[in-house]
Amino acid sequence: MVYATRATLLFVEVMIAACLFAHGQPTRPHPWRRAAAITAAVFAAGMLTPCINVFLQIPDLSNYHPGALEYGLGYALVPMLITCSLFLLVTIPSLLACFEISPWAAIFCATAGYSLQNLASGLGETVGLLLTAAGVPGIVPGENAWLTAISCAATYVVAYLLFIGRIDSKGLEGQRNPAMLAMIVVVMFGIIGFDLILKYVVTVSLPLPIVLCLRLFHVLICVFVIIAEVELVVVRQLSSEKAATERLLAEQERQYQLSRENIEAINIKCHDLRHQIRSLAAGDKAVDKAVLENVAQEIDVYDSKVRTGNDALDTILSEKSLLCESRKITLTCVADGAALDFMAPADLYALFGNALDNAIEAVEHLDDAARRSISLIVRRRAGTVTIHVENYYDPTASAKSFKGDVPASTKGDPLNHGFGTRSMKAIVERYGGTLAFSANGTTFCVDAVIPERA
Structure with a gap:
């Protein structure tokens, strides 16, 4: 019972510290129930451990005190190191069960949390040694639960106020730094192992000033590990922000080029219309009916605004229609824009803009004029809104492979390209929908299904 109680208290201390580092992360349903169930499982395992120790003839270390080395240093400390390391490893799946975070983020929270718990424990040991040296009765370093x-x-509150609370919670999103694996080894041997040696060896064999210096060194190790882990997260976050900024600049450059092409297309049309109007204004010959029909067709290009029932969708489709017309591409659109009223205009522009830009890029280099076409369909179906974009493509130049479930970029710079499809997927999933890409060798399709909202 004593061993199980101590083990459970240690696990609770580590979990609380780890949860501090996981602050701001989305939790899974009923996180407190999950945490209580995991704690109960740890207590049950602690109850069984003494029986296993007896079976394996491992000495009972539940009442192990400093200086009691009758079993030998290695035989006494190795089981304790293994036990404490198991608490660290168990904390990782425990965090995954309570928070919606990646395994790498769970490793960060677990190792940083254990380092913080060891820092607090070491400070408590130091205070206990000082109180014992001062002659305060009833103080046994490492044995006073209060x-x-x-x-x-005190340590958790100070740490949270000083730096944990200031860590951007978004820094853990998509955390995938393999360096976190090295931190498990550092915490196991550099922090846990050193702490056990201080508790059960150095404390009774060296003078108090030297013990206090070693305790201070242990505190510095804990602080260094925590700072190093936080730096890994901060550096990763800064790298992500830099990449996002560069992608934004690349997207702005691409939009600028598209705007230039639209303006050039308008200037060409205006130039042609001006010459045709001058020819009509001369009045020295009868008006050719074919010329009038040509003028009417040119004007229709700008008068035929797309009307779907959604202003944002009308805007993007009108812009892309003009772009397609200038590049001799046929854009066919059948869209119930009113079904997408629940989506933000910026999301609609990004979703349809990326989809149509990719389709235009795929068909504009095709030699067969009949295949230079794009089809867009938006409609309601069984309580959902379905979006279908279909276009031909050259299989030797585009849509050749998929990276995960999105098409791999065909451009040489993965930093500034390929993020459009990921952005589309993120937008659809944010509204609770799914997005799928497919290619069969002749046509490329984008299909989205989004739950309809009132």
């Missing part, structure tokens, strides 16, 4: 509780509470 002293450990006060030390953990």
Whole structure:
């Protein structure tokens, strides 16, 4: 019972510290129930551990005190190191069960949390040694639960106020830094192992000033590990922000080029119309009916505004229709824009803009005029809104492979290209929908299904 209680308290201390680092992350349903169930499982495992120790003839270390090395240093400390390391490893799946985070983020929270718990424990040990040296009765370093509780509470609060609370919670999103694996080894041996040696070896064999210096060194190790892990997260976040900024600049450059092409197309049309109007205004010959029909067709290009029932969708489709017309591409659109009123205009522009830009890029280099066409369909179906974009493509130049479930970029710079499809997928999933890409060798399709909202 004593061993199980101590093990459970240690696990609770580590989990609280790890949850501090996981602040701001989305939780899974009923996180408190999940945490309580995991804690109960740890307590049950602690109850079984003494029986396993007896079976394996491992000495009972539940009442192990400093200086009690009758079993030998290695035989006594190795099981304790393994046990404490298991608590670290168990914390990782426990965090995954309570928070919607990646395994790498769980490793960060677990190792940083264990380092913080060890820092608090070490400070409590130091205070206990000082109180014992001062002759305060009833103080046994490492054995006073109230002293450990006060030390953990004070250390956690100070750490949260100083730096944990200031860490951007978005820094853990998509955290995939393999360096976190090295932190498990560092925490196991550099922090846990050193702490055990200080508790059960150095404390009784060296003078108090030297012990205090070693305790200070242990505190510095804990602080260094925590800072190093936080730096890994911050550097990763800064890299992501830099990449996002560069992608934004690339997108702005692309939009600028498209706007230039639209303006050039308008200037060409206006130039042609001006010559035709001058020819009509001369009045020295009868008006050719074919010329009038040609003028009417030119004007129809700008008068035929797309009307779907959604202003944002009308805007993007009108712009892309003009772009397609200038590039001799046929854009066929059948869209119930009113079904997409629940989506933000910016999301609609990004979703349809990327889809149509990719389709235009795929068909504009095709030699067969009959295949230079794009089809867009938006309609309601069984409580959902379906979006279908279809176009021909050259299989030797585009849509050759998929990276995960999105098409791999055909451009040489993956940093500034290929993010359009990921952006489309993120937008659709944000509204609870699914987005799928498919290619069969002749046509490329984009299909989205989004739950309809009132």
